[in-house]
Amino acid sequence: MKFEIMRQRLLDGLNDVMKAVSSKTTVPILTGIKLEVTEEGLKLTGSDSDITIQKFIKAEENGNQVIRIIEEGAIVVQARMFNEIIRKLPTSDVEIEVKENQHTHIRSGKSKFHLIGLEASNYPLLPEIQDDRQFIVPANSLKSIVRETVFAVSTSENRPVLTGVLWQIKGGELTCVATDSHRLARRKLTLEQPIEGEYNVVIPGKSLNELSKIIGDSSQPVYIAITNQQVLFKTEDVLLYSRLLEGNYPDTSRLIPTEFKTSITMNGKALFQAIDRASLLAREERNNIVRLASLEGNTVEISSNSPEIGEVEEEIQSTLIEGEGIALSFSAKYMMDALRALDGQDIMIQFTGAMRPFILHSANDDIVLQLIVPVRTY
Amino acid sequence: MKFEIMRQRLLDGLNDVMKAVSSKTTVPILTGIKLEVTEEGLKLTGSDSDITIQKFIKAEENGNQVIRIIEEGAIVVQARMFNEIIRKLPTSDVEIEVKENQHTHIRSGKSKFHLIGLEASNYPLLPEIQDDRQFIVPANSLKSIVRETVFAVSTSENRPVLTGVLWQIKGGELTCVATDSHRLARRKLTLEQPIEGEYNVVIPGKSLNELSKIIGDSSQPVYIAITNQQVLFKTEDVLLYSRLLEGNYPDTSRLIPTEFKTSITMNGKALFQAIDRASLLAREERNNIVRLASLEGNTVEISSNSPEIGEVEEEIQSTLIEGEGIALSFSAKYMMDALRALDGQDIMIQFTGAMRPFILHSANDDIVLQLIVPVRTY
Numbered sequence: 171m172k173f174e175i176m177r178q179r180l181l182d183g184l185n186d187v188m189k190a191v192s193s194k195t196t197v198p199i200l201t202g203i204k205l206e207v208t209e210e211g212l213k214l215t216g217s218d219s220d221i222t223i224q225k226f227i228k229a230e231e232n233g234n235q236v237i238r239i240i241e242e243g244a245i246v247v248q249a250r251m252f253n254e255i256i257r258k259l260p261t262s263d264v265e266i267e268v269k270e271n272q273h274t275h276i277r278s279g280k281s282k283f284h285l286i287g288l289e290a291s292n293y294p295l296l297p298e299i300q301d302d303r304q305f306i307v308p309a310n311s312l313k314s315i316v317r318e319t320v321f322a323v324s325t326s327e328n329r330p331v332l333t334g335v336l337w338q339i340k341g342g343e344l345t346c347v348a349t350d351s352h353r354l355a356r357r358k359l360t361l362e363q364p365i366e367g368e369y370n371v372v373i374p375g376k377s378l379n380e381l382s383k384i385i386g387d388s389s390q391p392v393y394i395a396i397t398n399q400q401v402l403f404k405t406e407d408v409l410l411y412s413r414l415l416e417g418n419y420p421d422t423s424r425l426i427p428t429e430f431k432t433s434i435t436m437n438g439k440a441l442f443q444a445i446d447r448a449s450l451l452a453r454e455e456r457n458n459i460v461r462l463a464s465l466e467g468n469t470v471e472i473s474s475n476s477p478e479i480g481e482v483e484e485e486i487q488s489t490l491i492e493g494e495g496i497a498l499s500f501s502a503k504y505m506m507d508a509l510r511a512l513d514g515q516d517i518m519i520q521f522t523g524a525m526r527p528f529i530l531h532s533a534n535d536d537i538v539l540q541l542i543v544p545v546r547t548y
Numbered sequence: 549m550k551f552e553i554m555r556q557r558l559l560d561g562l563n564d565v566m567k568a569v570s571s572k573t574t575v576p577i578l579t580g581i582k583l584e585v586t587e588e589g590l591k592l593t594g595s596d597s598d599i600t601i602q603k604f605i606k607a608e609e610n611g612n613q614v615i616r617i618i619e620e621g622a623i624v625v626q627a628r629m630f631n632e633i634i635r636k637l638p639t640s641d642v643e644i645e646v647k648e649n650q651h652t653h654i655r656s657g658k659s660k661f662h663l664i665g666l667e668a669s670n671y672p673l674l675p676e677i678q679d680d681r682q683f684i685v686p687a688n689s690l691k692s693i694v695r696e697t698v699f700a701v702s703t704s705e706n707r708p709v710l711t712g713v714l715w716q717i718k719g720g721e722l723t724c725v726a727t728d729s730h731r732l733a734r735r736k737l738t739l740e741q742p743i744e745g746e747y748n749v750v751i752p753g754k755s756l757n758e759l760s761k762i763i764g765d766s767s768q769p770v771y772i773a774i775t776n777q778q779v780l781f782k783t784e785d786v787l788l789y790s791r792l793l794e795g796n797y798p799d800t801s802r803l804i805p806t807e808f809k810t811s812i813t814m815n816g817k818a819l820f821q822a823i824d825r826a827s828l829l830a831r832e833e834r835n836n837i838v839r840l841a842s843l844e845g846n847t848v849e850i851s852s853n854s855p856e857i858g859e860v861e862e863e864i865q866s867t868l869i870e871g872e873g874i875a876l877s878f879s880a881k882y883m884m885d886a887l888r889a890l891d892g893q894d895i896m897i898q899f900t901g902a903m904r905p906f907i908l909h910s911a912n913d914d915i916v917l918q919l920i921v922p923v924r925t926y
Contacts, residue, residue, distance in 0.1 A: 447638075482659070
């Protein structure tokens with residue numbers, strides 16, 4: 171194997187595949203990155219066996235030569251070291267050559283590195299996924315879905331299935347649900363091209379976070395293919411494979427109230443900032459609980475107190491309070507996470523009583539719905 | 549006590565004094581910041597008993613009212629909490645009022661905080677330092693001195709005196725020396741106004757680092773006053789007091805060689821980058837040792853190898869190699885620290901043999917001198 175490549179292009183590719191490489195793997199070869207050179211270009215693969223990311227760098231792009239291929243071949247090199255070396259090389263081009271016994275030579279200007287690589291044929295094969303049942307979500311929508319749901323997954327391994335996000339596809343609609351049993355986030359999306367059949371899969375939160383980092387902000391299509399044990403996300407030059415979580419995801423549909431006693435419409439950003447301030451005192455006592463109460467004249471009061479340190483209260487003008495008065499307490503962190511997912515827009519909060527779960531969504535629709543279980547404080 | 553202040557000015561002041569506040573203090577009141585309001589303005593004080601920082605915010609500046617003083621007084625408030633609250637308040641002005649029993653009210657827009665403060669008279673008094681023997685160093689020179697020496701102090705508490713920088717003032721010259729016994733950094737400065745007498749004090753490295761953060765990059769004067777146990781750095785609006793380290797600083801003058809067998813003149817930045825690359829492999833084995841050798845034709849070779857992983861070598865063109873050939877090994881970290889202090893300029897490295905300390909300085913002068921003890925590798 172021997173080729174020359176524009177250093178920046180190699181770095182960009184490594185930046186993507188490194189996201190799948192873990193230093194904590196139990197499979198030694200997975201601390202490496204696989205490089206495969208064919209006449210079409212260079213394929214980079216990184217994996218921690220849960221997630222695999224593959225990036226393809228074309229030899230020629232828009233008539234410019236990105237890679238000069240001298241000899242085809244494949245090698246596995248230690249990922250972190252290789253990435254660091256490429257990052258620090260002195261010139262804008264790199265030559266990589268594999269000689270006998272996986273001896274890998276890296277040259278750039280007057281700098282010469284010689285690494286001992288690993289046999290590429292020992293690198294695990296990728297799962298085979300048939301793409302006859304794939305569906306499409308634009309990259310920017312996919313990023314929104316991840317941002318609006320993943321934060322609500324459980325961080326505890328007690329119920330592993332709750333560390334993932336449930337993706338339900340049915341009748342041309344995708345519904346994503348995440349919950350840690352104290353709060354829940356739900357996002358709906360109408361697919362541009364409905365697919366046949368029904369899917370119910372749970373994708374690890376970590377995989378979705380990594381996915382979000384490697385796909386762009388554009389509306390370019392991401393092709394998604396699901397099998398029993400794997401999901402594949404595919405863009406023009408990147409593939410991300412993730413294993414799915416096993417186990418039955420709880421039925422959350424009955425948790426979400428549909429009748430309400432109080433509805434408050436207000437600016438999400440103003441509420442976020444008031445809770446952020448109130449939580450300064452709440453945080454000290456490690457419970458991080460703040461209180462919300464409706465007052466006369468469409469006013470909402472946010473307050474918190476911590477006997478040792480002091481207290482805080484703040485009034486916010488809401489647009490409208492409908493129904494009964496309400497006063498309840500909740501986790502400032504959960505509320506701020508939910509408001510962040512709703513992105514500062516005008517929101518509606520709907521309550522069915524001080525001790526029942528309440529929901530938040532945009533004042534205009536419930537495409538993004540957040541649910542929080544309040545906290546008993548007496 | 550009652551006053552209104554421009555929030556950003558209060559934040560800037562807190563930003564400085566917070567650098568002296570430690571959460572690990574054994575004196576509870578030192579987790580607080582002292583606020584003192586007089587008709588001239590607001591004085592903020594933070595301290596961890598080793599370092600004390602005091603900032604004065606004038607009530608009026610260039611004809612603009614920064615503080616509106618309603619009632620003079622003083623209070624101590626919990627530093628971290630107070631800083632966080634001020635940072636997150638909704639409007640550009642803050643009103644602070646202390647009522648009976650140190651109850652402190654903070655108001656901004658519709659946000660009201662109520663903190664329980666501490667009696668200001670219980671806050672430790674500042675040491676008294678007579679300023680009849682002060683000398684002046686411009687702020688930007690002071691920052692250079694710190695940057696060029698402090699990194700070389702010892703991080704081990706085995707010999708506490710080595711965790712500080714020796715400041716020697718004699719005959720109108722300031723000489724600063726730091727060493728951890730494996731390397732040494734020395735910086736000389738001619739004082740603009742010589743002072744009488746001789747001083748030999750050891751200033752904790754940590755104090756100098758904090759000082760460097762709070763003084764500007766301008767050439768404004770910093771007034772420095774030294775007593776037996778304290779040093780005071782004073783700018784127009786900030787005071788930094790630091791305790792001095794006790795104990796005798798070793799005599800390092802004889803460590804620095806004055807006769808040399810080999811001198812290499814070369815670009816410091818090129819050498820830094822080559823060592824940075826070579827150390828990628830060296831770092832893996834945790835010794836971080838690289839090798840330098842002079843070759844024919846004014847060429848310098850930097851190399852490193854790590855049997856398990858691979859090897860690296862790189863040739864750099866030097867300007868001039870004078871004297872005998874040289875080949876030796878040293879800590880990549882120490883060499884990079886020293887080169888960073890010399891700031892990428894053309895440098896001269898002078899050797900007296902492969903196992904003797906060598907020195908580095910600018911090709912033009914030795915105002916900044918770095919010494920490194922090589923490592924035996926056989």
